[in-house]
Amino acid sequence: EAGVVQSPRYKIIEKKQPVAFWCNPISGHNTLYWYLQNLGQGPELLIRYENEEAVDDSQLPKDRFSAERLKGVDSTLKIQPAELGDSAVYLCASSLGRGFLEQFFGPGTRLTVL
Amino acid sequence: GQQLNQSPQSMFIQEGEDVSMNCTSSSIFNTWLWYKQDPGEGPVLLIALYKAGELTSNGRLTAQFGITRKDSFLNISASIPSDVGIYFCAGRLTGSNYKLTFGKGTLLTVNP
Numbered sequence: 081e082a083g084v085v086q087s088p089r090y091k092i093i094e095k096k097q098p099v100a101f102w103c104n105p106i107s108g109h110n111t112l113y114w115y116l117q118n119l120g121q122g123p124e125l126l127i128r129y130e131n132e133e134a135v136d137d138s139q140l141p142k143d144r145f146s147a148e149r150l151k152g153v154d155s156t157l158k159i160q161p162a163e164l165g166d167s168a169v170y171l172c173a174s175s176l177g178r179g180f181l182e183q184f185f186g187p188g189t190r191l192t193v194l
Numbered sequence: 195g196q197q198l199n200q201s202p203q204s205m206f207i208q209e210g211e212d213v214s215m216n217c218t219s220s221s222i223f224n225t226w227l228w229y230k231q232d233p234g235e236g237p238v239l240l241i242a243l244y245k246a247g248e249l250t251s252n253g254r255l256t257a258q259f260g261i262t263r264k265d266s267f268l269n270i271s272a273s274i275p276s277d278v279g280i281y282f283c284a285g286r287l288t289g290s291n292y293k294l295t296f297g298k299g300t301l302l303t304v305n306p
Contacts, residue, residue: 084236122198122282122296123237136293171236181225181286183294185236 082106084186086172092192098160101189105153105174112149113183114140114157115171123171123185129155130178162193200283200297208305213270215300217283225286226266227294228257232279240281241268273304 085104093099105112110131115123126145128136131152140147144163149155159166169190173183200217207213217226225244229237241252243259243266250257256269266283280299287295 120298122284122298124296125293128293173236178292181227181292181294182239182242183227184239185229187234187236190234 084172084174084184086170086186086189088189089187090190090192092194093162095164095193096161098158099162099191100156100158101170101172101191103155103157103172103186105155105172106184108176109174109184110152110177111175111180112155113173113175114147114155115173115185117169117171117188119168123173126157159191162191164193167191167193198283198285198295198297200300202300203298204301204303206303206305207273209273209275211273213273213277213302214267215281215302216265216267217285217297218265219285220264222263222288223266223285224263224288225294226257226259227284228255228266228268229282229284230279231282231299237282270302273302275304275306278302278304 087102112129114126117123127140127147129149147157169188171185171188173185175183198217198219227242228240231237241250241257246263247261248259254271258267280301282299283297284294
């Protein structure tokens with residue numbers, strides 16, 4: 081069974097540029113999460129989707145971050161414009177559904193903002 | 195937000211030694227998960243615990259859900275070089291609507 085797929089794996093951009101990350105969860109997993117991981121820290125939740133619905137986006141900085149999961153499968157996380165402090169690893173995870181806490185992570189996208 | 199205190203921050207051990215690490219909080223959790231993260235990769239789920247007092251093993255790894263529900267422990271027996279990585283605990287606070295809180299991780303180095 082394929083795991084969570086993320087692309088790109090690495091991205092280097094200039095500050096104020098836009099950037100987008102893509103995630104394809106494990107087949108059959110209804111819940112999708114986007115996490116931010118800074119160096120030396122554990123993952124921090126940005127947004128959680130149940131199918132197409134964003135059910136927890138309280139930690140998403142909505143002035144510059146946006147996310148979508150239009151058909152309840154793939155998801156895209158966007159930053160516009162990027163700032164120096166956005167340099168981090170962006171992790172996508174999925175789980176079977178509401179109530180299933182075992183989350184499975186993708187390899188992440190390492191973003192560097194210059 | 196709620197914090198999980200994970201200790202130690204790092205460990206340097208010899209191959210073959212046993213390892214213990216733990217995660218504590220002032221709040222009550224109803225689920226504990228332990229993950230391992232290799233450099234450049236995402237965290238990989240090792241063990242999930244759902245009941246206070248529960249003791250679960252996965253090969254050489256054993257984890258326990260503390261009786262007070264405020265802590266969890268992970269033990270690795272007879273460490274090998276491929277055990278190197280960062281180990282994260284994650285917990286679900288009672289009433290947190292399925293949100294996981296992660297610790298800052300324990301960096302494990304195993305000397306062959």
